[in-house]
Every structure is written in structure tokens, then in C-alpha cells.
Amino acid sequence: MDADSARAPVIDTLVTRSGHWRLLDAGRDGDLSRYLWTLDEAPAFVRVMVCKRAFTHEAGDDAALDLTPVDTTVRHKGETYRWNLQVAQGACRIAQNREPVTPNAGWLRAAVKEGRIPAYRREASFKPMARAGLMRDPRDLAAYDPASLGGESSNRNFVGVTSGQGGEYPSSRGFLHDVDARVIDAALHDEDIARTWDQIAAHSWYSLSQPQGAVWSAANHVSVDPQFPQAGDRPWEIANAGGRVRPDVDSVIPAERWSRDVSHLENTGFVHWIATEDPVAGLVVQRQAAYALASWYEYRRKRGDTRYHAFDEQERGAYNMLSAAWKARDVSTRTASAKGSVIWRPARTAKMAEDLIADLDTRWYRPMATAAAGPSDAWVRNLAGLPLSNPYPGRWKRADGGGELSLRGSSAFMLPQYGKEPLYLWSRAGDARVRRWFATAARHLTIRVLYIGGARGIDRSEDLRGSSLPVAPVGTPPFTDPKGWAAWTKALPIAAGPTDRFDGASLHTLTQVRGTLRLAKGAGLDVAELDQALARIDADWSRTMKPRYAELESAKHWAAPE
Structure with missing residues (x-):
């Protein structure tokens, strides 16, 4: 991949509190959609984003992990940057020359006060804290590497366990990843969150790079909505039934050793999004919502559906859908763009939330209450x-x-x-x-x-x-x-x-x-x-x-x- 930010066409401009983010077209290459990002308010910043199509039964794909190497040269503002990326099926991969936005602890504190996120404080613990102050990830792993998936499987990787094997892990059984929750705790205690921000960013970028997290639309430059896809895209589902069920829905094949599970969503990205309003952190969050919407959809869908269906196989899956819908809506309502690239539009996420709540109320709560x-x-x-x-x-x-x-x-x-x-x-x-x-x-x-x-x-x-x-x-x-x-x-x-x-x-x-x-x-x-x-x-x-x-x-x- 060879790209020049001065020559790449602008696909869209996304506006958040942190500035004007330009999404630039760096071209298609087979299974890959290639992009550059710039930020008007940080002129020296440049980012590469490469997204690869998901593997499906309909395309005759198999489940083997398929990492595509992308040797990247980017020219930006008189500088040349080179990265080697490895991109898995159904994933997006990030490389950048610097952090574009300083994380804003005040935005985190305001989000707690406004009810966008709960408070997380060490005083809530039953245990005396071993030490005060913001802690790094206890694994203290190396910085994000765009040529690595951060581990060897969904059970052993930087983000944490995202498969359905059960157990208590930093990445699941909660609303936030444990590392994210510690940042909220630090912000509420007026501590310096920038000291460990590399860990937050690494969790976001590794989460984005895990296989089969969602389906990317090369035409619309956005995660495909599984249940109500954008114009020109097809609905998709996780192939829980083991194969193709209906010819008009794509059945995504989980990559070997990288299985995911709606009851164990990785819960990354939301604190990254709130503290920076970086749209790619918002993409991390919305891809989790897409995955949740695709899980078990094959058992619920009907021809002519006009409303979103909620996961109802397990109590925790339903709650995870409510969490994912909350986060996805938060990102949408705080992002403006002319063409609706990368981030789902507010009307879409508002309908998602309304339909999911109505679905659960109709099928679960009201029969119980009556x-x-x-x-x-x-x-x-x-x-x-x-x-x-x-x-x-x-x-x-x-x-x-x-x-x-x-x-x-x-x-x-x-x-x-x-x-x-x-x-x-x-x-x-x-x-x-x-x-x-x-x-x-x-x-x-x-x-x-x-x-x-x-x-x-x-x-x-x-x-x-x-x-x-x-x-x-x-x-x-x-x-x-x-x-x-x-x-x-x-x-x-x-x-x-x-x-x-x-x-x-x-x-x-x-x-x-x-x-x-x-x-x-x-x-x-x-x-x-x-x-x-x-x-x-x-x-x-x-x-x-x-x-x-x-x-x-x-x-x-x-x-x-x-």
C-alpha cells in the first residue's frame, strides 16, 4: 500500500468535539478496503485503516485464520511513514504516527454526571486497595503492534477472553473492560489518566483487529447492520446453526481459535470514545453492537421484519445487547457527518435501541408481569x-x-x-x-x-x-x-x-x-x-x-x- 494524504480523495468528514476527522480513500485491493485518517486540529497526525471482508459460507470460505500482510508507505506533511500490518478476515487494522487527541478526564467526569456511564470508584470495593492511584494493565504488555493480533487465540490475547468458555475475565462479564473502569476511577480521583493511555488505545486497536468482529461495507465505508443492512449490502448473521440457512443472508464463519460469543463481548472502546471522541474508537464500540445483533438472529428473523430482534437465549446476552445499544447510540448522537461513513447514523441506533427494548418487554417482561x-x-x-x-x-x-x-x-x-x-x-x-x-x-x-x-x-x-x-x-x-x-x-x-x-x-x-x-x-x-x-x-x-x-x-x- 502506497498512499499520499495530499492526493487521496476525501470520502467524508466526521465532526466530534475533538475536531474535524477526514476519511480519505486509499483504494481497494481485493478483499481489502484501505483508508487514511487525518484530523484538522492535529495537522501532523495521520492514520492508516485497512478493513478486510468477512468470510462466509455463501462465498465458499473456510474457518482458517487468514492474515493478509499489508506493507504500507504513507506520505503526510512532508514526512514518510512505513508500517507492516497484518489484517484478519472480518477485521479492521490501525496504524498511526501518534495519538491524535489528548484524553480528556473532564469529559469522563461529565459523562458520569450526565448518566452516560456509571461511576467506578475504588471505594466501592470490599477489599482494601493494594495501592492508590491509576494502575496499568496488570499484564503490563508491550505497546500495540499492527503486525500482531496480540495473542494466539480468543482465549489468549491482549484484550482478554471473548469466547464462550465461561469464567471471570477482564474483558467480559461487565459493562466496561477492567482497564477502562480503572481509568474512570482515576478520573474521578483527579489522577493523570494520560500516564496509561497507551493501554487504553492498545485494547481498542487489538479489539478492532480480532477476526470476524463484524462485516465491513466497502461501498458504504461502515459496519454493515446485520438485521437492516445499509443500501446495497446484505444482512448477515453468526453461523450458530453451522451453515447456510437462507440464501438472502450471509452466514459469517468464526475463525478457528478466534471464536466470539455474544455473552462475552469484550467491552472495549467506550472509555476511549468518551475521553477522545475519536471516531475509530466509536467504530470499535459499534462493531460490538453489530456482532450482538448478528448473534442468534437466524433463530428469530422472519420475512418482512420491520423491527430489530433481541438476543434472548441467555439472560446475560439480552443485557449485553442493551449495553451495546446504549454505547452505539451514544457514539451516533455525538458524531456528525455528511455521508454517514464509519459511524451509524443516529436514527439507526435510536431505532435499534427502541426495538430491542420493545422486543424484550413484549416477549419477556410482560408475560412475566401478567x-x-x-x-x-x-x-x-x-x-x-x-x-x-x-x-x-x-x-x-x-x-x-x-x-x-x-x-x-x-x-x-x-x-x-x-x-x-x-x-x-x-x-x-x-x-x-x-x-x-x-x-x-x-x-x-x-x-x-x-x-x-x-x-x-x-x-x-x-x-x-x-x-x-x-x-x-x-x-x-x-x-x-x-x-x-x-x-x-x-x-x-x-x-x-x-x-x-x-x-x-x-x-x-x-x-x-x-x-x-x-x-x-x-x-x-x-x-x-x-x-x-x-x-x-x-x-x-x-x-x-x-x-x-x-x-x-x-x-x-x-x-x-x-
């Missing part, structure tokens, strides 16, 4: 207070060692670990539907904390899945209200933790249960006994000696109201 008494899952969810949960059959170990009990269960951790931030943000923004969901969810946690109590109320029931909560027997429930549900749960003869302290409970889950209740209070929700539940957490904690997984609690768990 369920008639009986053996249905909707009635069980109503009694327990689980707005977006999907009860499943499970088996629990008996406390007396006498075998197992078969019960219906729900996740003990998905609501607090994935749901609290999007529920808080959409509630604070005034969405009445999400406020009802959040009030129901907060009431559920309040009942668990007050009427089950301690580790058993948080997560310490030993089902054979490892992370479930009993919600009903098979058949008609023997209880008629949430407190009756709690009493039934507490009386089960299953192996479980204590009810007056958090010994054996996962510390990071406890942090997030308390955070969920604090966010509910910060959103102004009317939840009975909420203050008593927060006080009970403090009381049970005062008796706790041995919480579980204390080392896993980290900054991304600290979400709290402004």
Missing part, C-alpha cells in the same frame, strides 16, 4: 422477580449427601454482573419499561439479601452447573409471593452457604449485588426494603471471614451511581 398462577415459567419468574431470566431444569446436591434434587433454576450472577449498568443507564434516561424491569430485578435481589441472606442469598448453592439459584420445583410452585419463594429456597435440603455472613460467596458477585442495589437507589426506583437490604449486606459482611474468589474482584465490578 402471568396467572400455575406451573408456568412466567409465573415462577413473577414470584422470584426475574424480568429477563429463562428458568431451566437443574440438579442440586443434597446437604446430607443423599443424592440430588431436581429443581428449576436461574443464574445467580447474570443479573448483577451483566444487568446492573444497562438497567441503570436506561432507567436514568427515563425509559419507563426498563425502569419496571430494574425495579423488579432490584426487588428480587432485595428479597435474596433480606429473606435468604448471606452467602446462600448471593450465590452459594451448589448446583451441578456451578452458578445457579433454585427458583422452583418441577410443577406448581408451593409458594404464592416473593417472600414465600425465599422461604422455600432457604428451606431446601441442599448444600449451600451460611445465611448470616458471606463466607464461601464470590466476592466479586457480592460487590455487584451491592452495586445493583445502590444503582437502583441512585436511579430513584421505589423498591420496598431497599435500604434495609443495603444495611443487611454491611451487617453480614462484618461477620465474614472467608469470602470466595477474593482475587477476582476488580475495577469493572465497582459500578455505582454518580
Whole structure:
């Protein structure tokens, strides 16, 4: 690739608070779309962006990782720059001569105050901090390398684990990447965030470079909307069913060793975007929304659809979609462009958000809220207070060692670990539907904390899945209200933790249960006994000696109201 910024045609100008960003056409080359970026307010800055088409069943592609080398020479303002890039299928690759924008900690603090992002403060931790001040990524890896994917697989790379293998990682189970959350914490403590900004940028650029993150439109110069593609593009989906389902939809093939999972979105880019309003950081965020919209779409789509469909296979997937929609809309509403390149237009992301919320409200919340008494899952969810949960059959170990009990269960951790931030943000923004969901969810946690109590109320029931909560027997429930549900749960003869302290409970889950209740209070929700539940957490904690997984609690768990 050989390009000159003085000769490359301008495709579009994107305007944000940080300035006028020019997207320049550096030409097509087979599977590659090549671009340059400049910034009027930083004349010496130049950036290369190369995007490669996604591999699909329809094109006869296979799943092997296919890295295309791009030797790049760029002339800009009398200087010549050379980079070697490696570009994977379904990815975009960045190289630049300098950081174009100094990160603005004031913008981060304002975003917290305005309700665009929760607060993350070290004071929310149950653990005494080992050291004060902004911390680097504990892995302390080298600077971003445009010729590397930052690791060897989706399980071993710079960004973190993005596959569906489960477990607690810096990149997933939350609203922000752990490194991003630490930057919010630093900004709220008036510390210098620029000292570690290279880590934030590296997470964004490595996230953008991972294979099959989204489909790029060479014609429209933007991520293709999976469910309602831009003019001239085709809808696409992640091939969860293992192959082509319909000839008018592209089935994207996950690259070998680089699988992704909607329940484990990497949550990078949003802090980068807020602190700089760099449109490529916004692209990182919106590609995650595109991936979420493409996941499991094959099971929901219908001919003639006019509304977006939400993921509903797992509770956490639904919450991740709400998070992705929130971030994508934030980027769109703060970016202006003449032609709608790179960043989805505001009308598109507003419709995404509205349709996803309406879809979940229609298919999940309202059937629960209006369920008639009986053996249905909707009635069980109503009694327990689980707005977006999907009860499943499970088996629990008996406390007396006498075998197992078969019960219906729900996740003990998905609501607090994935749901609290999007529920808080959409509630604070005034969405009445999400406020009802959040009030129901907060009431559920309040009942668990007050009427089950301690580790058993948080997560310490030993089902054979490892992370479930009993919600009903098979058949008609023997209880008629949430407190009756709690009493039934507490009386089960299953192996479980204590009810007056958090010994054996996962510390990071406890942090997030308390955070969920604090966010509910910060959103102004009317939840009975909420203050008593927060006080009970403090009381049970005062008796706790041995919480579980204390080392896993980290900054991304600290979400709290402004």
C-alpha cells in the first residue's frame, strides 16, 4: 500500500468535539478496503485503516485464520511513514504516527454526571486497595503492534477472553473492560489518566483487529447492520446453526481459535470514545453492537421484519445487547457527518435501541408481569422477580449427601454482573419499561439479601452447573409471593452457604449485588426494603471471614451511581 494524504480523495468528514476527522480513500485491493485518517486540529497526525471482508459460507470460505500482510508507505506533511500490518478476515487494522487527541478526564467526569456511564470508584470495593492511584494493565504488555493480533487465540490475547468458555475475565462479564473502569476511577480521583493511555488505545486497536468482529461495507465505508443492512449490502448473521440457512443472508464463519460469543463481548472502546471522541474508537464500540445483533438472529428473523430482534437465549446476552445499544447510540448522537461513513447514523441506533427494548418487554417482561398462577415459567419468574431470566431444569446436591434434587433454576450472577449498568443507564434516561424491569430485578435481589441472606442469598448453592439459584420445583410452585419463594429456597435440603455472613460467596458477585442495589437507589426506583437490604449486606459482611474468589474482584465490578 502506497498512499499520499495530499492526493487521496476525501470520502467524508466526521465532526466530534475533538475536531474535524477526514476519511480519505486509499483504494481497494481485493478483499481489502484501505483508508487514511487525518484530523484538522492535529495537522501532523495521520492514520492508516485497512478493513478486510468477512468470510462466509455463501462465498465458499473456510474457518482458517487468514492474515493478509499489508506493507504500507504513507506520505503526510512532508514526512514518510512505513508500517507492516497484518489484517484478519472480518477485521479492521490501525496504524498511526501518534495519538491524535489528548484524553480528556473532564469529559469522563461529565459523562458520569450526565448518566452516560456509571461511576467506578475504588471505594466501592470490599477489599482494601493494594495501592492508590491509576494502575496499568496488570499484564503490563508491550505497546500495540499492527503486525500482531496480540495473542494466539480468543482465549489468549491482549484484550482478554471473548469466547464462550465461561469464567471471570477482564474483558467480559461487565459493562466496561477492567482497564477502562480503572481509568474512570482515576478520573474521578483527579489522577493523570494520560500516564496509561497507551493501554487504553492498545485494547481498542487489538479489539478492532480480532477476526470476524463484524462485516465491513466497502461501498458504504461502515459496519454493515446485520438485521437492516445499509443500501446495497446484505444482512448477515453468526453461523450458530453451522451453515447456510437462507440464501438472502450471509452466514459469517468464526475463525478457528478466534471464536466470539455474544455473552462475552469484550467491552472495549467506550472509555476511549468518551475521553477522545475519536471516531475509530466509536467504530470499535459499534462493531460490538453489530456482532450482538448478528448473534442468534437466524433463530428469530422472519420475512418482512420491520423491527430489530433481541438476543434472548441467555439472560446475560439480552443485557449485553442493551449495553451495546446504549454505547452505539451514544457514539451516533455525538458524531456528525455528511455521508454517514464509519459511524451509524443516529436514527439507526435510536431505532435499534427502541426495538430491542420493545422486543424484550413484549416477549419477556410482560408475560412475566401478567402471568396467572400455575406451573408456568412466567409465573415462577413473577414470584422470584426475574424480568429477563429463562428458568431451566437443574440438579442440586443434597446437604446430607443423599443424592440430588431436581429443581428449576436461574443464574445467580447474570443479573448483577451483566444487568446492573444497562438497567441503570436506561432507567436514568427515563425509559419507563426498563425502569419496571430494574425495579423488579432490584426487588428480587432485595428479597435474596433480606429473606435468604448471606452467602446462600448471593450465590452459594451448589448446583451441578456451578452458578445457579433454585427458583422452583418441577410443577406448581408451593409458594404464592416473593417472600414465600425465599422461604422455600432457604428451606431446601441442599448444600449451600451460611445465611448470616458471606463466607464461601464470590466476592466479586457480592460487590455487584451491592452495586445493583445502590444503582437502583441512585436511579430513584421505589423498591420496598431497599435500604434495609443495603444495611443487611454491611451487617453480614462484618461477620465474614472467608469470602470466595477474593482475587477476582476488580475495577469493572465497582459500578455505582454518580
